[in-house]
Amino acid sequence: xxxxxxxxxxxITKTGKRIMLECSQTKGHDRMYWYRQDPxxxxxLIYYSFDVKDINKGEISDGYSVSRQAQAxxxxxxxxxxxxxxxxxxxxxxxxxxxxxxxxxxxxxxxLVL
Amino acid sequence: xxxxxxxxxxxxxxxxxxxxxxxxxxxxxxxSLFWYVQYPGEGLQLLLKATKADDKGSNKGFEATYRKExxxxxxxxxxxxxxxxxxxxxxxDAGGTSYGKLTFGQGTILTVHP
Numbered sequence: 001x002x003x004x005x006x007x008x009x010x011x012i013t014k015t016g017k018r019i020m021l022e023c024s025q026t027k028g029h030d031r032m033y034w035y036r037q038d039p040x041x042x043x044x045l046i047y048y049s050f051d052v053k054d055i056n057k058g059e060i061s062d063g064y065s066v067s068r069q070a071q072a073x074x075x076x077x078x079x080x081x082x083x084x085x086x087x088x089x090x091x092x093x094x095x096x097x098x099x100x101x102x103x104x105x106x107x108x109x110x111x112l113v114l
Numbered sequence: 115x116x117x118x119x120x121x122x123x124x125x126x127x128x129x130x131x132x133x134x135x136x137x138x139x140x141x142x143x144x145x146s147l148f149w150y151v152q153y154p155g156e157g158l159q160l161l162l163k164a165t166k167a168d169d170k171g172s173n174k175g176f177e178a179t180y181r182k183e184x185x186x187x188x189x190x191x192x193x194x195x196x197x198x199x200x201x202x203x204x205x206x207d208a209g210g211t212s213y214g215k216l217t218f219g220q221g222t223i224l225t226v227h228p
Binding site (some may be wrong): 105 | 118146155156157158159160162203207214215216218219220223
């Protein structure tokens with residue numbers, strides 16, 4: 001079984017709809033992240049959480065919100081989806097270390113906003 | 115701010131050819147540097163990393179050396195295989211108040227032909 005899972009894997013929605021992307025992990029990591037990937041732009045950090053009570057904005061948080069329901073679960077919401085939020089979304093986890101900690105990524109959710 | 119610049123792709127090679135993907139960075143302090151690989155339809159996974167100057171990361175025949183004097187972390191492989199076809203991302207963790215947050219380059223698509 002995968003250590004980091006994301007649901008749904010694919011989603012088509014309409015402009016103005018609220019949607020939620022979910023991420024679960026079995027790695028026991030405290031740190032979780034949400035990224036979006038656009039062609040030619042690499043990955044951009046949306047939100048991150050270093051523990052259940054800690055939520056922080058990343059580079060591109062406008063139009064998004066998150067919820068850390070438990071150590072293992074971190075959800076991303078688009079309150080009112082717009083077409084330029086069409087992208088591939090990745091969740092990741094990591095464990096704090098001495099530096100150079102590895103992030104572990106889920107398989108991604110492909111979102112299309114019409 | 116922190117940034118990572120990768121050579122533009124896509125890169126197309128024949129099997130057994132030599133691979134270099136250039137990566138340069140801008141960061142304050144002493145970042146940790148990473149190469150992540152994304153195979154088709156999958157999330158990113160760590161390929162190799164280096165946490166201090168002159169360190170060499172290596173894995174699966176790939177190598178990269180942390181060069182502080184040239185702020186570079188170029189990825190190399192002596193003989194590529196068809197199975198190496200993927201998207202390669204260079205990334206840094208700047209540490210300090212940015213510790214745990216990755217800054218990614220735009221990604222380089224590699225296609226290897228038999």
